[in-house]
Amino acid sequence: MLSCNINQSRPGWHFAALVALLFSPPAVLAQANRNSKRGIAYLGDTHRADNNLLISSSTPLSWYYNWSPYPNTDQIPRDGPLEFIPLIHGIDGAEDSQTARVIGSLPESSSHILSFNEPDGTKDSGGSSIEPKDAAKAYIEHIVPYRNGENGGRKWKISHPSTTGSPMGLEWLRRFNESCYEIDSENGCPTDFIAAHWYGAFDGLTSWLGTLDEFYNKNASLDLKIWVTEMALPQADEKATVAMMNSSLGYLDGLDYVERYAWFGAFRSSDANEWTGDGVALFDKKGGLTELGALYMGGEQNGFKEGQKGEGEGAASGFRVSGGLVAALAMLTVYVNGFW
């Protein structure tokens, strides 16, 4: 919206827009492009420039998580645009007293907790490899208390474990639910939202989300939103990957029962794992946005182009001091140079 004003050819407009920008509250400026659903699965990229781009004032991103309860405060500022979502990876983490302490110290903007990561998957592939009955016991003992305010006083919204997007994942959820009701025949394992993973083609994504919606909402008469916390098209060429993301973004943005989603992932192609291949990366090996990365950031409409890099160290501290002023100065540069 801001860029439209700047592109108008009437000179008076430019000046008025700049004045408005200079004196408008930074929060308004900073949220112009924000998409409340879109977030990132964050591996802890230590390249400051990449992080500065992800949190820049025109970012569409609004949240991140890193498969742990510990936020990346060195890389992603606590008071920045991205809300941090803690995740309790497995039973060890659920039992660890540090987990409750760190979750209790998160800012009030954090209100949701993700639970066990791919319990139906092996540890080698990032899963937590937990039997449904063990997961049910640990969930009732350690995760449900966050929901009731019995673990540190705050009432969190909690998710069921996120399985792999496969028949094995669905079977795990079915057995988990049975175990939950065996332990607590009245309440089972209460949940506020569902976390889903998907690696594959677009039509498979729609089908997996439809299955979860059927399992929880239609068949069990619940009314739960789904968060797609990992998704990508692994091992595909750039054209196919971009097309899959493009279809998925439009679909997920429009789908009422999807509350949030995160592409896997926000890293450089050189940091991608062998299983997904480097085609899923939002950054190339030098830190420029890939075509995929530019699309995820909202493209030229939001001021992001393929090859674009984030700002270095100096701009980062300036941004923290006064986002509004820096953004306004950036617009001034745009105005002088005559393009956005």
Ligand SMILES: *[C@@H]1O[C@H](CO)[C@@H](O)[C@H](O)[C@H]1NC(C)=O
């Ligand atoms: C929902 O219930 C129908 C009818 O019982 C069943 O055929 C279907 O498999 C169930 N869906 C899921 C995802 O469990």
Ligand SMILES: *[C@@H]1O[C@H](CO)[C@@H](O)[C@H](O)[C@H]1NC(C)=O
């Ligand atoms: C879990 O099991 C209970 C008890 O059998 C059942 O009523 C409920 O529909 C199940 N929930 C899901 C999500 O399948």
Ligand SMILES: *[C@@H]1O[C@H](CO)[C@@H](O)[C@H](O)[C@H]1NC(C)=O
């Ligand atoms: C994304 O999809 C839209 C139509 O939904 C199309 O107009 C656009 O060209 C696509 N962009 C890419 C990068 O594939």
